[in-house]
Amino acid sequence: MVRRTKEDALATRSQLLDAAERVFSERGVTHTSMAQVAEAAGVTRGAIYHHFSNKMALIESLMERVRLPIDEMREQIAQQPEFDALVEIQERTNEFLNRVATDPRVQALANILMHKCEYIDEVNPIKLRHLSGRNDCICDVEALFEKAINEGQLPPKVSPRIAVIGLFGLVDGLIYNWLMDDGYFPLVEYGEAAINTYMNGLKA
Amino acid sequence: MVRRTKEDALATRSQLLDAAERVFSERGVTHTSMAQVAEAAGVTRGAIYHHFSNKMALIESLMERVRLPIDEMREQIAQQPEFDALVEIQERTNEFLNRVATDPRVQALANILMHKCEYIDEVNPIKLRHLSGRNDCICDVEALFEKAINEGQLPPKVSPRIAVIGLFGLVDGLIYNWLMDDGYFPLVEYGEAAINTYMNGLKA
DNA sequence: TGCTTATCATGCATTATTGTATGTATATTT
DNA sequence: AAATATACATACAATAATGCATGATAAGCA
Numbered sequence: 001m002v003r004r005t006k007e008d009a010l011a012t013r014s015q016l017l018d019a020a021e022r023v024f025s026e027r028g029v030t031h032t033s034m035a036q037v038a039e040a041a042g043v044t045r046g047a048i049y050h051h052f053s054n055k056m057a058l059i060e061s062l063m064e065r066v067r068l069p070i071d072e073m074r075e076q077i078a079q080q081p082e083f084d085a086l087v088e089i090q091e092r093t094n095e096f097l098n099r100v101a102t103d104p105r106v107q108a109l110a111n112i113l114m115h116k117c118e119y120i121d122e123v124n125p126i127k128l129r130h131l132s133g134r135n136d137c138i139c140d141v142e143a144l145f146e147k148a149i150n151e152g153q154l155p156p157k158v159s160p161r162i163a164v165i166g167l168f169g170l171v172d173g174l175i176y177n178w179l180m181d182d183g184y185f186p187l188v189e190y191g192e193a194a195i196n197t198y199m200n201g202l203k204a
Numbered sequence: 205m206v207r208r209t210k211e212d213a214l215a216t217r218s219q220l221l222d223a224a225e226r227v228f229s230e231r232g233v234t235h236t237s238m239a240q241v242a243e244a245a246g247v248t249r250g251a252i253y254h255h256f257s258n259k260m261a262l263i264e265s266l267m268e269r270v271r272l273p274i275d276e277m278r279e280q281i282a283q284q285p286e287f288d289a290l291v292e293i294q295e296r297t298n299e300f301l302n303r304v305a306t307d308p309r310v311q312a313l314a315n316i317l318m319h320k321c322e323y324i325d326e327v328n329p330i331k332l333r334h335l336s337g338r339n340d341c342i343c344d345v346e347a348l349f350e351k352a353i354n355e356g357q358l359p360p361k362v363s364p365r366i367a368v369i370g371l372f373g374l375v376d377g378l379i380y381n382w383l384m385d386d387g388y389f390p391l392v393e394y395g396e397a398a399i400n401t402y403m404n405g406l407k408a
Numbered sequence: 409t410g411c412t413t414a415t416c417a418t419g420c421a422t423t424a425t426t427g428t429a430t431g432t433a434t435a436t437t438t
Numbered sequence: 439a440a441a442t443a444t445a446c447a448t449a450c451a452a453t454a455a456t457g458c459a460t461g462a463t464a465a466g467c468a
Contacts, residue, residue: 027324027325028234028322028323028324029322030232030234030235030322031234031322031324031326114380115322115323116322116323116324117322118232118233118234118235118319118320118321118322119232119319119320119384120231120232120235120320121231122235127384131384131385159397161389161394162394162397162398163401165378165381165389165394165398166374166378166394166397166398166401166402168377168381169374169377169378169380169381169395169398170370170373170374170377170398170402171377172377172380172381173372173373173374173375173376173377173378173380174369174370174373174377176318176373176376176377176380177369177372177373177376180323180331180335181335185365185369190365190366190369190370191373193363193366193370194366194369194370194373194374194402196405197367197370197402197405197406198370198374198398198401198402198405199405200404200405200408201400201401201402201403201404201405201406201408202401202405203408204404204405204407204408
C-alpha cells in the first residue's frame with residue numbers, strides 16, 4: 001500500500017494487535033511467525049516491523065493494552081470504599097470470572113498467558129510486569145481481608161496472606177482449567193460456587 | 205562414540221530424557237533445540253534421533269515416564285479402600301503438593317506443563333493424554349466426595365462435581381502460581397491451609 | 409509548490425533448525 | 439568366524455524465520 005493518514009496508521013497498529021491477539025491465542029506465541037500475524041491482519045511483515053521492532057515488543061504492546069483498563073478498574077474501585085470487605089472481594093472475583101468467560105479479548109489474553117506462551121528468560125520483562133500487576137491486586141485483596149478480620153467478619157486466626165494466596169490460586173486454577181478444556185464446566189457458575197465455598201471456609 | 209551394549213543404550217535414553225526434562229523446564233520446550241538437549245545429555249543429535257523420531261516423540265516419552273508412577277499410585281490407593289473419604293481427599297492432595305514441592309523431577313514436569321509448553325495443535329495427543337489422566341483422578345475424587353455426602357460427612361446440597369472442580373482448580377492454581385514465582389510463598393504450608401479452608405467450606 | 413517524512417510493501421542475506429543420509433565401530437546372532 | 443544389526447557421530451540439504459535495506463507513494467509541512 002501507500003502512505004496513509006495518521007489515523008489510518010493507528011488503525012493498522014490496532015489491527016496488528018488484534019490479529020496478534022487472535023493468532024497467538026489460537027496457535028501459540030512462538031509457533032506463530034511475524035508473517036502469520038501480518039497475514040491475519042491483512043498486511044505484510046513490513047507493517048509489523050514498522051510499528052514494532054520485533055515480536056517481543058509486539059507482545060509487550062499487547063500486555064500494555066490490557067493493563068490500562070485493569071488499572072482503571074482498580075482505581076475506580078479504590079475510589080469508592082466499600083462497606084463490606086468480604087462482599088467486595090466476592091464481587092471482584094466474580095466480576096473477574098465473568099470478564100474471562102464473556103469478553104473474548106480478555107479470554108484470549110488469559111489464554112495466551114496461561115497456555116500459549118512459554119515463560120523463558122527473554123520474556124522476563126513481560127513476566128515481571130505481569131507479576132507486578134498481579135501483586136498490586138493481591139495487596140488490594142489482602143488489605144480487604146485484613147479489614148474483614150479487624151471488623152470481626154472473619155475470625156482473627158485467619159491469615160490474610162494465606163487467605164489471599166488461596167483465593168488467587170483458586171481463581172487462577174479455575175480459569176486455567178477452564179481454558180485448558182473449554183466447555184468442560186461452566187466457569188462462572190461453578191467458579192462462583194467454589195469461591196463461595198472457600199469464603200465460607202474462612203469464616204469457620 | 206561406538207556401539208554400546210543394550211544397557212548402555214537404555215542409559216543413554218534415560219540421560220536424554222533427564223536432560224530434556226531439565227532443559228525444557230529451564231528454557232522452554234519450543235525454545236530448546238534438539239542440539240541443546242543433546243548437548244545437555246553429553247551426546248550428539250544423532251543419539252536423539254536414534255531413540256526418538258522427533259521432539260514430540262521425546263516429549264511423549266517424558267510424559268509416559270511419569271504416567272506410570274501416577275497410575276501405580278492410583279491403583280495402590282484403589283486397593284486399600286479408605287475409611288474416611290474426606291481424610292483421603294485431603295491426604296491425597298497434600299501428598300500431591302508435597303511431591304511437587306520436593307521432588308525435582310515432578311516439579312520440572314509440572315513446570316514444563318504449566319509454564320514452559322505452548323498448547324498448540326501439534327501437541328494435541330499429549331494434551332489429550334494429560335487431560336485423560338487428569339480426568340481419571342477427577343473421577344476418583346468425585347466418587348470420594350459422593351461417598352462423603354452419602355455418609356453424612358458433607359451436607360447433601362453439596363454437588364460432588366462442583367466440589368471436585370473447585371478442589372482441582374485450587375490445587376492447580378496454587379501450583380501454577382508457586383511455580384510462576386518460585387519461593388513467593390511456601391507451597392505445602394499455605395497450600396494445605398487453603399485446601400483445609402476449602403474443605404471446611406464444603407461442610408458449612 | 410517543493411521538500412521531507414511517515415507508512416507500508418518487497419526483496420535479500422543471514423541464521424538456526426530440522427530431518428536424513430551416511431559412516432563407523434562394536435555387540436549380537438548364526 | 440562371518441554376517442548382521444545396533445548405537446551412535448558426522449555431514450548435508452532443505453526449510454523457514456528473522457532483520458534489514460531498499461522502494462514506492464502519499465501525507466504533512468515550510
